[in-house]
Amino acid sequence: MTLKVLIPGIRKITLLAICLFLTQIGIYAELSYSLLQKEAKRMINSIVLSGDTLNRPSVLDTVCAVESKLDFVEFNFVPAHPDSAELRRFYLKGHDATFGxxxxxxxxxxxxxxxxxxxxxxxxEKGVQTIYLYIAPSLNGYLVSTVILLLVAVTGLLLLKIGFKKGAKRKLFPFHRDSIAPLLQKYLNQPTTETAEYRKLAQRRSIKYEKATVLFADIQGFTKIVEHMNPETLIDELDRFFVHFDEVAEKYKIEKIxxxxxxxxxxxxxxxxNRTNPIEVVMAAIxxxxxxxxxxxxxxxxxxxxxELRIGIHTGSVISGVxxxxxxxxxxxxxxxxxxxxxxxxxVAGKxxxxxxxxxxxxDFFVCEYRGKMPIKYKGETDxxxxxxxxxHLSDGELGKRPNEEFFTKLQWIRYDDIEEVVLTKMKTELPASVTYHNIxxxxxxxxxxxxxxxxxxxxxKNLLLVKTAALFHDTGFMVNPQHHEVQSVRIVREMLPHYGFRKNEIETISQLIMATESNAEPNNLMEMVLKDADLDYLGRADFVPLSLKLWEELCxxxxxMSQKEWNKKQFAxxxxxxxxxxxxxKMRQVNKKMQLKKIERLLK
Incomplete structure (x- = not known):
């Protein structure tokens, strides 16, 4: 083996050592930026590192190197125009699993x-920007890293020497893509496809679900069929059945175990x-x-x-995990x-x-036939x-096979409770403290x-459900921008509601209802009238004064x-x-509203 054979191996191990060293001191992040790509659009307005703010700097906007452990890092995005707020999603690689x-x-x-x-x-919706953040280790970390790098270099040289003697360079030092991928994944945070999939699966940590519905399906007489069926035909048939079951499970958002x-x-x-899983699982079973x-x-x-298929279903608490x-x-x-x-x-087969x-x-959704009790070990008996x-009355043609519109409306009323829980939780955490009136x-x-x-x-x-859903979302836009908040609320509706089974025409109706709550909008139908009156119901309520003070505070x-007198004039008008x-x-509020008007009129005098 000549020097020409050794040189490529030495070069590769030297490059690996340099990369590892540069990674430790933070320079690799800057090289990554210069060698990879520059972003076409600036989307980060400022970065706050443990209290220190970086306001749109020319270099550190794309590469940030800091020392020791950060208390916090805050990324502030470039504000969008009120009339064209942008949907965003973000992902801190090395910390988050994927985009939110x-x-x-x-x-x-x-x-x-x-x-x-x-x-x-x-x-x-308009671009992508990447910030490379490097948190350097302490001085002891540098020392340990340096020792590790020296050991890697010495080990590499010894391997080369052994390879020279035995003439087995390729076996002892296989520098191809397959062998270096684990090193890249470990040291440079570049996951391979396999590790990325495993990481995604491993994120499903142990969780207890209080209300889950489990379905077991088993083919009746499968053992007898196996004895005289061609193996290839058998596998093909099983695959056909299970593929269809997967499609049905996906349709009803059921998790295949x-x-x-x-x-x-x-x-x-x-x-x-979710609250609807017992109904959805039975629909899948049908x-x-x-x-x-x-x-x-x-x-x-x-x-x-x-x-023939036997199916068994039960609802209760389960623990999930990997x-x-x-x-x-x-x-x-x-x-x-x-x-x-x-x-x-x-x-029984077929049931x-x-x-x-x-x-x-x-x-309330299905016709069921009682068939007695069954003893359960340590649990007594169950029906x-x-x-x-x-x-x-909930099926097409009253045949009991396919759900009709009334079935879906009834199901959506149950699903509404899930939506309400999500929306109110979101508003609780994301509404600014300055929103004192348009709150939860x-x-x-x-x-x-x-x-x-x-x-x-x-x-x-159905129409009541649509109006109530519009009421739930009509002020969610305050989480984004108090100005033209109705537009922002509609954006949130169009993002969230498809996930909860609402159709396009229903989402459009809900969006129109929300826009009808604008102060200068006139209602065009009974649904819009109901929402407009409900939105301003406080004008004729006994707690008008404290609520109007909250609204004044929010507007200020x-x-x-705005002075108290200016506010009273505005209210009177x-x-x-x-x-x-x-x-x-x-009938309910007009009289009280007139009384409030007289009170304000006396204050103005």
Whole structure:
């Protein structure tokens, strides 16, 4: 082996050592920026590092190097124009697993970041910007790193020497992409595809779900079929069934857990918690049985073996988590899983067997037949029911096979509670402290009054749901920008509601309802009248004075200072012109509103 053979190996190990060294002192981050790409659009307005603000600097806007441990780092985004607020999402590589959801936030803060390399990636509808953040180790960290680098260099040279003697350079020093990928992943934060997938799976840490619905499906007589069926045909058939089950589970946002031989297991209500999972799991079970029955009928016509399915369902608490080291797998545990398995084994081919607990949660949607009790070890006895189909008045043609519009409306009313919980939690954490009137309590008041007025005015169940959903979202825009907040609220609606099963035309109706709450907008229909009256219900309430003071305080904060006298004039002018649109609101609030007007008039004198 000549010197020409040694030189490439020495060069590669030297480059690796240099990269590792540069990574430790923070220079690698700057080289990464210069060698990779420059961002076309500046989207970061300033960066706050433990109290020190970097206001749009020319170099540190793209590379930030700091020493020791940060108390916090805050990225402030360039404000968007009020009329064209941008959706944004961000991702701190090295800390977050992936991008978060699209949002209207103008800043984000990370605290107690450990030493190492990070990349803050900000995306919007108009561009992408990356900030390279490096937190240097302490002096002791440098010393340890230097010792490690020297050991790497010495070890590398020894390997080269052995390779020279044995003539086995390629075996002892295989510097190809496959072998260097783990090093890059470990030292330079460049994950391989496999580790990225594993990391994503491993994030599903152990979580307890109080209300999940577990489904077990098992093919009846599978053992007998296996004995005389061609293996390839058998696998093809199983694959066809399970692929269809996967599609059904995805349709109803149910999590597939695993398949064991001819058994299929899935669960609703995780990883995203929701209240509708018992109904959705039963709907999925009905579709699975319909598919198997149709397949069986076709097989019988051709004189082939046909497959029948037993399904068992139970609702309760489960614990989810990831197990394994080399091969990770997501699974769930608990009595709920065991009882669901017993429901399946105690069932009948071609039928859906549910527990008494699940029955209580689905009985308003499905026709069920009681079939007795089953003993459960350490749990006593549980009732069992066969699901016969969808309630006639909730199904197309009253056949009990496919849900109709009334079914979906009824389901959406349950789903509304999930939406309300998410929205109110979001408002609680993201509304500025300066929003003293258009806060959570105002949103709750408007939602309550919408239901009172809507029912009194005879709105249909579906229209009432749309108006109440609009009321829930109508002030969410204050989380983004108090000016033209209705526009921002509509953006949030269009981002969130598709995830909760709302159709395009329903989302458009809700958006129009929100825009109708603008102060100068006139309502065009009864739904808009109900929302307008509910939004200004406080004008005729006994707590008008304290609420109007909160509104005055909020306006002073966002629109500039205003004296008490100026505010009273503004209120008097508004109340003088204001009218309630619905007969119910006029009856409930008109008299009190006139009394408030007289009080303000006396104050002006």
């Amino acid at each position: 959801k699209w949002t209207y936030k103008n800043s984000v803060t990370y605290s107690n970041l450990e030493k190492g390399n990070y990349q803050f990636i900000l995306e919007s 695993k398949t064991i031989g001819d058994a299929y297991m899935c669960a609703g209500g995780l990883p995203e918690k 579709e699975m049985q319909q598919f198997m029955q149709k397949t069986g009928e076709e097989a019988q016509k051709d004189g082939k073996d046909f497959w 197990i394994g080291r080399k091969k990770l797998s997501f699974d769930i545990w608990g009595d709920t899983v065991n009882i669901a398995s017993r429901m399946e084994s105690s069932g 859906i067997n549910v527990s008494g607990v699940s029955y209580q949660l689905i009985k 069992m029911y066969f699901v016969k189909g969808i309630m006639p 309590q105002h949103t709750i008041d408007v939602c309550t009054q919408v239901e009172v007025l809507g029912r009194a005015e005879g709105l249909s169940s 904060e966002h629109n500039g200072k 508004f109340l003088s012109k204001h009218v309630y649109y619905t007969a119910t609101a006029k």
